[in-house]
Amino acid sequence: MALVWLHHFNRMTSHLSPLSLLTTLFLLTVLIQGGSAQCPWEDEPETELQSTCICSYNTANELSIQCNDLTSYPLFKATLNKYVSKVPLDLLYINNSAIRNINENTFNGVLIKNLQLSHCRINSITPNAFRHLDFTLKHLNLQENDIEQIPVEAFRHLKNLTLIDLSKNKIGKIPDDAFSTLNNLVTLKLSDNNLTLYKNSFRGLELSLKNLNLKNTKLKSVPECIKGLKSLTFLDLAQNLLTQLPGNNMGIFKNLNSLTALNLERNILQELNENAFLGVEDTLSSLSLLNNLLTEFPTKAISTLKELRVSESLFPHTLLPFHHFQVISVYFTLL
Numbered sequence: 001m002a003l004v005w006l007h008h009f010n011r012m013t014s015h016l017s018p019l020s021l022l023t024t025l026f027l028l029t030v031l032i033q034g035g036s037a038q039c040p041w042e043d044e045p046e047t048e049l050q051s052t053c054i055c056s057y058n059t060a061n062e063l064s065i066q067c068n069d070l071t072s073y074p075l076f077k078a079t080l081n082k083y084v085s086k087v088p089l090d091l092l093y094i095n096n097s098a099i100r101n102i103n104e105n106t107f108n109g110v111l112i113k114n115l116q117l118s119h120c121r122i123n124s125i126t127p128n129a130f131r132h133l134d135f136t137l138k139h140l141n142l143q144e145n146d147i148e149q150i151p152v153e154a155f156r157h158l159k160n161l162t163l164i165d166l167s168k169n170k171i172g173k174i175p176d177d178a179f180s181t182l183n184n185l186v187t188l189k190l191s192d193n194n195l196t197l198y199k200n201s202f203r204g205l206e207l208s209l210k211n212l213n214l215k216n217t218k219l220k221s222v223p224e225c226i227k228g229l230k231s232l233t234f235l236d237l238a239q240n241l242l243t244q245l246p247g248n249n250m251g252i253f254k255n256l257n258s259l260t261a262l263n264l265e266r267n268i269l270q271e272l273n274e275n276a277f278l279g280v281e282d283t284l285s286s287l288s289l290l291n292n293l294l295t296e297f298p299t300k301a302i303s304t305l306k307e308l309r310v311s312e313s314l315f316p317h318t319l320l321p322f323h324h325f326q327v328i329s330v331y332f333t334l335l
C-alpha cells in the first residue's frame with residue numbers, strides 16, 4: 001500500500017509543478033533539436049551571457065531565455081533592453097544570481113509569460129514590480145529566495161496568473177486576502193516556509209485554486225482557511241505537525257467537494273476518528289498517511305472513502321476491498 005500511495009503522490013506532484021514540467025519540456029526540445037537556438041545578442045563581443053544563457057524558440061516562435069549562475073544582472077538587463085525590448089518572451093528563467101530586489105525597472109518593460117527567478121536572494125519586491133505584466137504573466141516562480149512577506153500589492157493586478165511558487169522562502173504570515181484578486185490562480189506553492197495562516201488567507205481563490213502545496217510549513221493543525229476552497233483537487237500537508245484531523249461536525253474537509261488527493265505523510269497523527277474525511281467521501285481517491293504515529297489501521301475513517309483505490313496490480317479494477325484490510329495494513333506504516 002505504501003508503494004501504491006507513494007506512486008499516486010509522485011503523479012500528484014508532477015501535476016503540481018507545471019512550470020518545472022515546462023522547463024523539462026523546454027530542455028527536451030533543446031536536446032531533440034540538437035542544441036539551443038542562437039540568442040538575439042549573438043553578435044555582441046564576448047560577454048558573460050554567451051556562456052551562462054541559452055535561448056530557444058517555441059512553435060509560436062516565441063523566445064525563451066534560461067540563465068544559470070549569472071554574475072551580473074545589470075549586464076543582462078542592459079542586453080535584454082537592447083535586443084529584446086518589445087518582443088514578448090515565453091520564458092525568462094534565471095537561477096542563481098544576486099538580483100535581490102525586484103522593482104519597476106528590473107525587467108525594463110519586457111513582456112514575459114513565464115517568469116522564474118530562483119535562488120536569486122530576492123527579499124524585496126516593490127508594489128509596481130510587475131505592473132507591465134498585468135495581462136501577460138501566467139506563471140511566477142520565485143522559489144528559493146529570501147522573501148519574508150507576500151508582496152500583496154505587486155501581485156494584485158496579475159489577472160492572468162495561474163501559478164505562484166513561493167516555496168523555500170522566509171515567509172511567515174499570510175494575511176487575510178493576500179491573493180484575493182487573483183481569480184485565475186490554479187496552483188499555489190508555499191512549501192518550506194514557517195507559515196502563519198489566518199481565517200481568510202485564501203479568500204478569493206474558492207473557484208479557481210486546484211493545487212495547494214503546504215508541505216513543511218510548520219502547521220500544527222489543518223488550517224481553517226482551506227475551508228471554502230471548493231475547487232481544490234490536490235492538497236499537500238506533508239511534513240507538518242498535525243496531531244489530529246478534527247472530525248466532528250465541523251469537519252475541516254467538509255466543503256472540499258473536488259478533493260481527490262490528500263498527502264498527510266510525515267505528520268504526528270496518532271488516530272483518525274470516523275468523521276476525519278467528512279465531506280470528501282465521494283471524491284478522495286489518493287491518500288497517503290505514511291510516517292505518522294498511527295498505532296492501528298484507521299479502519300472507520302478509511303472505510304467512508306468510496307473512491308479510494310488500491311493498486312490495480314494488487315486488486316484489479318476494484319474499489320478498496322474492506323475485507324482485505326489485513327492485506328492492506330501490511331503495507332501501512334504503523335508505530
Ligand SMILES: *[C@@H]1O[C@H](CO)[C@@H](O)[C@H](O)[C@H]1NC(C)=O
Pocket residue numbers: 095096118119
Ligand atoms: C539553482 O542553482 C543552485 C546553485 O547552483 C542549485 O543548487 C539549485 O538546485 C538550482 N535550482 C534550480 C531550481 O534550478
Ligand SMILES: *[C@@H]1O[C@H](CO)[C@@H](O)[C@H](O)[C@H]1NC(C)=O
Pocket residue numbers: 135136159160
Ligand atoms: C488574459 O486574460 C484575459 C481574460 O481574462 C484574456 O482575454 C487574455 O487573452 C489573456 N491574456 C493572455 C496573454 O493570455
Ligand SMILES: *[C@@H]1O[C@H](CO)[C@@H](O)[C@H](O)[C@H]1NC(C)=O
Pocket residue numbers: 169170171193194218
Ligand atoms: C523555521 O523554523 C525552524 C525551526 O522550527 C527553523 O530551524 C528555521 O530556521 C525556520 N526558518 C525560517 C526561514 O525562519
